Amino acid sequence: MQPKLWPILAAPLIRQNPVMLQILGICSALAVTTTVATALTMSVALTAVLVMGAAIISAIRRHIPSTIRIMLQIIIVASLVIVIDQILQAWFFELSQSLSVYVSLIATNCLVLGRTESFALRNPPLPSAVDALGNGLGYSLVLVTMGGVRELFGAGELLGHTVLPTVDQGGWFEPLSLMMLAPSAFFLLGLMIWGLRSLIPEQVEQPEFQTPEVAEAQR
Amino acid sequence: MNDLGALFLNAMLVENMPLTLFLGLCTFLALSRRPGTAVGLGLAVILVMGVTVPLNQVIYAHLLAPGSWAWAGMPDLDLSHLSLLSFIAVIAAMVQLVEMLLDRFFPAIHASFGVFLPLLAVHCAIVGGSLFMEERRYGFVESLVFGLGGGAGFALAVIMLSAIRARLAYADLPDGLRGLGSAFLLTGMMSLGFSAFAQMVAP
Numbered sequence: 152m153q154p155k156l157w158p159i160l161a162a163p164l165i166r167q168n169p170v171m172l173q174i175l176g177i178c179s180a181l182a183v184t185t186t187v188a189t190a191l192t193m194s195v196a197l198t199a200v201l202v203m204g205a206a207i208i209s210a211i212r213r214h215i216p217s218t219i220r221i222m223l224q225i226i227i228v229a230s231l232v233i234v235i236d237q238i239l240q241a242w243f244f245e246l247s248q249s250l251s252v253y254v255s256l257i258a259t260n261c262l263v264l265g266r267t268e269s270f271a272l273r274n275p276p277l278p279s280a281v282d283a284l285g286n287g288l289g290y291s292l293v294l295v296t297m298g299g300v301r302e303l304f305g306a307g308e309l310l311g312h313t314v315l316p317t318v319d320q321g322g323w324f325e326p327l328s329l330m331m332l333a334p335s336a337f338f339l340l341g342l343m344i345w346g347l348r349s350l351i352p353e354q355v356e357q358p359e360f361q362t363p364e365v366a367e368a369q370r
Numbered sequence: 371m372n373d374l375g376a377l378f379l380n381a382m383l384v385e386n387m388p389l390t391l392f393l394g395l396c397t398f399l400a401l402s403r404r405p406g407t408a409v410g411l412g413l414a415v416i417l418v419m420g421v422t423v424p425l426n427q428v429i430y431a432h433l434l435a436p437g438s439w440a441w442a443g444m445p446d447l448d449l450s451h452l453s454l455l456s457f458i459a460v461i462a463a464m465v466q467l468v469e470m471l472l473d474r475f476f477p478a479i480h481a482s483f484g485v486f487l488p489l490l491a492v493h494c495a496i497v498g499g500s501l502f503m504e505e506r507r508y509g510f511v512e513s514l515v516f517g518l519g520g521g522a523g524f525a526l527a528v529i530m531l532s533a534i535r536a537r538l539a540y541a542d543l544p545d546g547l548r549g550l551g552s553a554f555l556l557t558g559m560m561s562l563g564f565s566a567f568a569q570m571v572a573p
Contacts, residue, residue, distance in 0.1 A: 175396070178494045182392040222462065225492065229455045237451060252501040255454045259492045261396045333390045334561040341547075341554030348546035 159282050163289040170293040176262030179253050181336040187310050190298030192246050196235050198287030204228045205283035209271040224267050229258040305330030374515045381519030383567040387495040388527050394495030408532035412525025418490050422461050423517030426500040457500045462491040
């Protein structure tokens with residue numbers, strides 16, 4: 152085994168997180184995080200597609216003509232997504248109903264195409280699969296965190312078990328209905344990015360514009 | 371007619387693609403720094419969605435839906451699991467075709483937003499529009515209206531966000547919030563505003 156696999160797996164978890172730093176795959180990340188269960192299903196589905204897609208594409212990377220590589224990648228990924236979607240519909244029908252079209256949209260998830268395009272086309276299958284697994288886990292980490300926060304404060308539950316007893320059930324917790332609506336997903340992700348970039352300052356984006364005094368002082 | 375108007379408004383404002391359904395966010399955030407690029411992207415999305423959603427409806431209804439091969443003696447054939455694959459292929463091909471046609475017949479339009487067309491081949495909002503069309507069983511005219519409405523909603527949202535971001539380019543934000551962080555908070559506030567439309571069109 153090459154010793155370099157561990158950094159490939161660990162880097163995308165926090166430091167190179169695909170959702171928070173590379174802005175990949177946020178569509179589904181925001182849409183399915185109203186409860187932990189949907190977030191977890193989506194994470195597992197995406198990680199499975201990502202790992203298998205990266206391994207397959209990397210295995211045939213020497214036979215892909217570069218002019219049609221995008222089309223070929225989309226077809227491979229879409230076929231895997233159809234398989235996952237059929238599995239979900241067969242055994243987890245209610246979950247697949249609540250995920251609606253978002254499972255199918257894994258096929259156009261920028262995260263999958265981004266990783267196959269930038270990593271799997273240039274590396275052998277094993278590192279590609281490990282990289283895909285790392286990115287999938289980084290994505291899952293963000294999704295499950297957001298799902299946990301939104302379910303906990305929006306419904307007082309975690310995975311369907313009551314954690315904070317709500318007023319309706321005779322407890323003390325008044326659910327924040329905003330957490331169940333779309334805007335809270337944007338706010339939460341924005342705040343998470345703010346927090347992460349405050350901890351790791353090298354991720355801060357350069358300002359597009361500087362006031363003359365600042366530019367003067369830096370000279 | 372009234373129903374179609376309601377469907378258009380519903381697709382444009384109530385079920386706004388980026389703000390309430392979270393579709394197409396990658397391009398929504400990446401290309402909203404300048405109002406000029408946002409207008410080009412918005413027009414391209416309206417055009418592509420207005421063409422591909424009805425086209426996919428025709429393909430789904432006549433080739434993929436259960437029972438659509440009854441005339442050929444195969445009434446049990448159900449190809450609907452292939453819909454995702456064929457939608458993506460149709461969208462990619464249509465985007466290419468629209469780009470070539472624009473380049474040939476309307477070079478000025480092609481110069482203004484043609485650069486965004488290739489990006490739209492794997493745009494979640496456009497594929498999502500076709501998938502919603504399948505899930506909700508829209509007819510041909512309905513899917514045309516739905517496609518145009520969804521595209522118009524995306525254009526409206528991306529142009530508004532780019533205008534706000536252009537104003538904020540000179541603001542003194544905290545370091546961690548610069549760029550992506552503030553874009554998310556702004557989108558959240560816009561989404562809060564758009565949720566007021568939810569009561570406007572009765573479902």
